[in-house]
Amino acid sequence: MTQRERSHRPTVISPPTSEPQGAAQAPWEYRANRWQRAVAGAPGGCTLKGHISAKGERIYHAPWSSAYGGTQIDESRGEGWFCNEAEAVAAGWRGA
Secondary structure, three states, X not given: OOHHHHHOOOOOOOOOOOOOOOOOOOHHHHHHHXXXXXXXXXXXXXXXXXXXXXXXXXXXXOOOOOOOOOOOOOHHHOOEEEOOHHHHHHOOOEEO
């Protein structure tokens, strides 16, 4: 078989060799667990993270935000935690 013939062969995708592990989690259960994990890791159960961006913007992140897990709070920079969105907005922060 020539190089050209080999490059034009269809790609064969093999089926998985094992069964999936564990049962799938319902979306509402996943969201509830995400909230519970956030409450467990937040001081005083206040789950909203108030972060100051590199541009100086005051942004809060809720547990369902895609950036929540990667956002680290540095209180020495004026960042902190909020218990609800109204509290964050009243303090001058905007949602992510």
